[in-house]
Amino acid sequence: MQPFKHAAAIIEKLEKHGFEAYFVGGSVRDFIIGKPISDVDIATSALPNEVMRIFPHHVPIGLEHGTVLVLYEGISYEVTTFRMEAEYDDFRRPSHVSFVRSLEEDLKRRDFTMNAIAMTANGDMIDSFGGQEAIHRKQIQTVGNPDERFREDALRMMRGVRFVSTLGFHLSDETKQAIQEHAGLLVHIAIERIAVEFEKLLLGEGVRQALLLLAETDLYAYLPYFEKKGEQIASAAMYNWDVIQSSEEAWALLLRAVKPENADALLKNWKLSNKKVHTITSILHCLVQLEKSEWNDMLLYQSGEEISIMTERVVSALQGERPSIEHVHSLYKKLPIHSRKDLAVTGTDLLQWTGKQGGPWLAAALGQLEREVVCGRLANSKESVKEWLKQCNLL
Structure with a gap:
């Protein structure tokens, strides 16, 4: 009840001004179920301008829908006026919203009975549509x-x-x-x-x-x-979805079943963020590589620790096994370097030592140098790199 206890002061203040007010929505449903409660929403017979007059500290976030964000002791609560909705013209939005003074009319417009329960500040339930019975069943x-x-x-x-x-x-x-x-x-x-x-x-x-x-x-x-x-x-x-811990992993797991021709295009069509699309496609790329071989130093290095661990969870979900997160973490930690910045030399060093001008050869040399160090074939020191450059006829 703790989230409700703090917000009860808002309901009590509205009631002192002669209005009805109740806790509504998902918080009431989750309270009945016994789930943790996050956002606490309040419905009231007070009109938006009346709510704003009673609570000076507020943000008018959706006045056309009757919603005012009330700020109370560092916590914000959405306070929404009872409302009725006219016909829906586009299967998305009502053509018109009317504010009413009736709680039942407000609850009647909600989607599911379990979400159409109101609760007083004292914990009494107003359940006109059998929501509690539906939750019980x-x-x-x-x-x-x-x-x-x-x-x-x-x-x-x-x-x-x-x-x-x-x-x-x-x-x-x-x-x-x-x-x-x-x-x-x-x-x-x-x-x-x-x-x-x-x-x-x-x-x-x-x-x-x-x-x-x-x-x-x-x-x-x-x-x-x-x-x-x-x-x-x-x-x-x-699949073993129990091991999945992020939406990126979930998308990657689903797409392994769907097998789209172009995962990048699919994800962008879903309007996901560029960062999320990059993460998901990186996991999918890593999965393809793991079909050819087990984890190796170069794959871990190129993927990075975060992508590697995400991929390991997806692999375990596909195979119905427990993920070996500690194993992957240990392998990654043992890598000689974790990024090109960890190399003992830079592109500037190579230019100075060889006396050459910059060009495609430099990127190719750094890439090859990177692979040699990651795979343990070359020590990460300037002396070893100079000797390697001689062997490659670059010095």
Whole structure:
């Protein structure tokens, strides 16, 4: 209750000014489940301007949706006015939002019953749609008609499957059937929004069940580059996902099953950051090399410790074994050098010793020198390098 205890002061202050206020959303759901609570959100009958008047320390982050970020004792809380939503014209956003004074009207617009529970500052539950029973049964059930909920916001279908993964719950029969019938609506959703849900799905404890659901409900067919990969996505459910610790590793593991022609293009199409794309493709490159041989000094050096350890986890997930992280770490630590900066000589040294002008030969010489040192064929000292240069007829 500690996160709620701190935020209770906001609810109490709103109530003192004559308004209703409750804890809502994922924090209430996770509290009932017994999961750690992160963000605490508050819903109130107070209008945004009334909230801002009561709490001078605030940030108006979404007034059109009724949301004010209230700053209280170093912690920020989203306080949102009860609202109703008009028709959804594009399967993503309501055409109009109306502020109301009714908690039930506000809860009625939410996606799943487990997310439509409100809690008072004293811990009393307001559960008009059977959310607690659904949580008890570990069931994901839409608030009201699932066809209507998914036509309002098609991303809710991905959220439902994501909750299967992150909570270990199951879809109700009618919710699952509605996803199968309306999967095509996902084409109306921005890939950035889908990617957020998809990455959470890949990192959940129930990822195997979620991947099978993506295939079974045909949602996969509306994910970029996965249109014809239903069997491969289902096969990925057989991997040992328990050892995966990052979204980059998760993507690499999935793509080993999907086998895209161009992983770089696929990942960029998903609008992932350049850094994340580079990390994932580096892991995939390392996996290809490990199919030809075991870990060796040059592969460890070129990949770097972080990529090497990530790759080891993916390998263990593919093979159903425990990752040998300490082994990889030990091999990497024993390398003579860990970057070109660790070499005893520089390009400037080579230019001075040889008396040559810079050019392609210099990059080639440094590259060969690097390989010789990494593989233990040449000591990392200026004397050894000078002798090596003589043998290569460069001195």
